[in-house]
Amino acid sequence: MPTSFPTDPAAWPAFLTTTVDASLDDARALLARLKDGTPRSTTEVLGLWNDADIAIATGSAAAHLLAEVHPDADLRAAAEERAQAAEDLVTERGLDHELWQVLAATDDVGLEPGAHRLREHVLRDFRRAGVDRSEEDRDRLRALAQRCTELGLEFSRNIRDGVRSVQVRPDQLDGLPEDFRAEHPAGDDGLVTLTTEYPDLLPVRTYATDPSVRLALTTEHQRIGWPANEPILAELLRLRAERATLLGYPDWPTYDAEVKMIGSGQAIADLVDQLDALTAVPAARDVDVMLARYRQDVPDATAVTAADNLYYDQVIKNEQYDVDSREVREYFRYETVKPGVLDVVSRLFGIELRAVDAPTWHDDVEVYDVTDDGRAIGRVYLDMHPRPGKFNHAAQFPLVPGIAGRSLPEGSLVCNFPTGLMEHDDVLTFFHELGHLVHEVLGGNQPWAMFTGVATEWDFVEAPSQLLEEWGWDAGVLGSFATNAAGEPIPAALVERMRRADAFGRGAWTRRQLNYTALSYGLHASPPADLAAYTADVDARFGPYTPIAETHQYAGFGHLDGYGSAYYTYLWSLIIAKDLRTGFASGLMDPVVGRRYRDAILAPGGTADAAELVERFLGRPSSFDAFAAWLAEGTPA
Template identity: 90%
Template structure:
């Protein structure tokens, strides 16, 4: 079959409901028809059965991806709501398919004998997923599992919606913006009442937490940010945790993490608990040292200050880096102008992986969105969309969203980068985020040429999927890489000496950063391992053990912890993947921009998608199994 044309979005706002019907609804109808064909009694070979299954997989993925993306980015609230309903319908169909006893019998009757390796892997995974869905349980249990899965999808969508739509703000006097860069102050004039509005969106939140000298302003905005989603999300999360636990029990598992981890690299819920203990031992002392340094510096400004809170840590982190490492974040950000960073980062990744991004004039869901065709030696291999700046009702973090699953010879992969960067000067952390999320997007495209939808794009084990993106952040610390695009207003490239100081300064705070990630990991795992009756009290227990910062009273950060929907008990993924990413970095000993290594990495790690186990992919690239050593050395540098 020839490769289909890329997605054609409406040019008329009134045509969007029809687009949803023609794209999402029709794909779901196609999937239902294909699944019905599998059960029509026709005698088929195993290959024919798996091909029909794959066609249904493609149809579900196309509908689900488009619905989830538009529910997060479309500017019209009614259209977002309609897309969310379709996302629910797609998830419900996946649930129905997994519990369809007749369909399971068709697949179970197939024979693995003589199948090519990819088809054999598909068959194995499909039968595994049927078992994990509970298809072999009693009819009564299947009905309950179906209801539980559908309700969990509803709750997850509502949980995410409350976070997406839950932006808050504070009003402050202009003089309370002391310390903030001039461009930020110019972009935040006082209103008619003489006050300035600051929102909890990242382009306001991060500069305020980093630069505002007034601790009351930092505290006020951080407090509001840590209350996003509250109180609405408290009962939603409580129910979601309870129902996930019930699903796991019905399926014969002791808890949700044990069920969830079974198909991930880590392998078991106990292994997550063991990882937490191991990282606890590694990070406790470095984090405590970092906090002591921050608190001592805080007390120079506020004698008698009792503790460092999340309203203070970014501010004193940059103060210490300025005073002790000669790194002024305000000087650094002068070299990161979005208009130069965007093409620069895209060029770095293009050169590294031997691809080209060609701008395309095509309609999208918003005028801010840019479209690029990805080409390889002149051949188009995918299409990507960059939706980079905040607006009301839009997804308010940073992520890569699939749009079209790439299928070899049939559909080119399409994906969207959805971020919330400022349009002017960026923080260095923004640049690292850009590299990180672009890593997901490139993985989606380069891995999107598998024959099986199940293994296309970023469809690796979920706790490996962050490793390639965390590795790509390393390019944001390289002096030669940054010097190729990071320039100030006069066009002068960022000095290599400044980058060297930035790298030295980055070692400070590594303990607290890792410890904070461990806090989230332990919270994610613990909430699911034994759902607590009191979410706030349990969160306080986690904070008391892992810190590293003293929590702000009366906040409810768990209500805005969006990863509790998508990642569930698996937030450990970020630290687990970071361990792997630091190990992968050792493969670039000859230089980050070595095209031979870049191509070898592309072929070994990115291009296979999920067609092989992640541990095998890592060993292909490194020539050995993955090791903890590089991560431990990196952490010890702090």
């Protein structure tokens, strides 16, 4: 049965008890059974382990989701405590010497491939947890892991709750679309309040002609999480480094990358160097073009910052490529984009999403059952608009693990889109995050919890979602749902101009992603004593934009918790995604290719290595060529 959320607000604490606490208690009981001395076959041992995995995943997912989205602050805090408890249980399990001995005593004779893979991965994870270390080391590793979980939750909470704002005069909103101005009337003091939430931040950075407004709001956005997160991040980096050293690794990236596609920390450094050489010149050219245009408005301008790049990007695309972002957004009304994007993905993968009237954690949340040829295969929740205390980026959160013959997968899309007109970037984000959600459902029919849903190597999980962004650039796809107020579809000629304009700034965009990648890696490879100074050094090398003074963007860099040293994932996955795109040469909506992609990449979940999945679909190993060609399109002749 699908999750049954409370209809009475007073019942939510009991829901945490019966859903999260009970699941974690079940897991503890199952793990205790494994150690009760009863003779068991390898299949029986793995079966009990899997049952405990399911219970942990169920409790942990509900706790993490509600900690980010529930409207009641006390309930969010209670859920966060449970999320900590779930992570602590995983830590305890990994360091349980007696439990490890039970698993190590099994053998792989006669195991089916999935069970064989599970046994290998479980024993590998025991080793990586440090279960074979001395009792003293295990105690220290346990304390380190628990403290890291606590710090990570606090780091994320400070970002989630750290919304900032600025106040400006109504005339300082010049350049912003009329619907935005209408939604932001002046208060009793005659001033307009703008927040750092995306529905305010992105339009202001993109359209506000007043550079002081762009600078003020961007500055506040880059101060989110500071100063509270400064010592938290410093301690988190230091403790991760200590964990890696205790486990016999030279640094955290080396430890973390061991189980990812990239394979090693050195390979991350090599990727940074490779992309550094590839992007330095194109990025510099892009920024020079922006600065030259900036000086037409402000003759003494000396640099392009993050407060300027989106604005001049759209100005240049308007003037040189005949793409007016205000005109474009008129075709992207949330009320038509949402059903349109859902329909495109449904047709592509041969599924159907049926709206369901079911209770959730907030009235804004919509519920859909996912069916395949009339057969239910999962349930999804769409929580799409901002509100106080809610997760303030865009992500897919799992809720229930899909286990073949036992439970259907459930997942939630948590975004912060406007309720009216959307930017084209919002539409791309919708496709991207929906890609994760579809992966969760279509990959969620495995017998083993470890391999269900989005369970491939962590540096591959973004590739399917980055691939799905391609559908947001296709004239035929957009024409099927993108209409203006008069019901007229977006012109194919406009989409073609948008595609040509998108090539501008590609070097600078990739360089900025490289900056984040180098920062994520470098902070972990050798944790610096001065976070601000180290970040300034990274900015000086990679740019591509001049930093804004007295900001502390690392304090609000949420990926430093979940992704740690692995922000490179986005560029690594993009390289793969551009290669996967070549498999759709017959057309993005070809149902035969869509089904083959679904079967080869999404449906297997984590039952095979990502490189093998890619080769199944493409018929060859992945290549760098398509990415290099895409990047070169943005380089002037």
